[in-house]
Amino acid sequence: MDPYAKLAELGLELPxxxxxxxxxxxxxxxxKHxxxxxxxxxxxxKLLATGKVGAGVSPDQAKDLAERCALNILAAVDALVGLENxxxxxxxxxxxxxxxxxVGQPQVINGASELFGAVFGEAGHHARSAVGVAELPLNTPVEVEAIVEVA
Structure with missing residues (x-):
């Protein structure tokens, strides 16, 4: 599966x-990690939104924000080793x-998980934690990190 072709198919490009x-x-x-x-x-x-999920930021909006975090993760991986690896x-x-x-943190982080699955197929399925916190840097509603195995 070509991750660049999948991104294009999804109408996304790496920032x-x-x-x-x-x-x-x-x-x-x-x-290898x-x-x-x-x-x-x-x-x-620029942050796409600020505030707390469930008060000012809707769960659906937060899910989209998590997808954007995942796209930024893909950009960081690509710059370091290339998505093809x-x-x-x-x-x-x-x-x-x-x-x-x-208490809907898992549904919010599905935005990131679903993007990884769409781009990498079975290789995008992963272990995961979705954690609710009181505050995040710059008042962002969502932050996502990842560990990726490479060739």
Whole structure:
């Protein structure tokens, strides 16, 4: 499966890699794994939304934001090793800035998981955590990180 063709089929293109907001790199390879730092739902360096899911940010909007985080993850992987070298998306961790009482974190992070599945097929199916948190950097509603196995 050609991940670039799948992205084009989905009407998506890889954005430039988001520059780090602090003292870290977007992605690092060790052995056969690429560890991607938490990615925010940004376009051209600007957050697509701010606030908490369940209070100002709808779960559907947050799911779309998680998909954008995943696209930014793919950009970081591509810049480091090329998407054609991805063997398996191993682990995804999603953080959702949650209003009190909001418990739909798994459905929000499905936005990222579904994109990985659409791009890589079976190789995009992964282990995952979806965690509700009180606050995220820059008041973003969603942040997603990943570990990817590469050839």
């Amino acid at each position: 430039p890699v988001a520059p780090p907001a602090a003292a870290y790199v977007p992605a690092v390879q060790t052995g 690429v560890y991607v730092s938490g990615q925010l739902p940004t376009v051209n360096g 991805v063997v398996k998306v191993v682990k995804v961790v999603g953080f959702v800035a949650s209003a009190e009482g909001f």
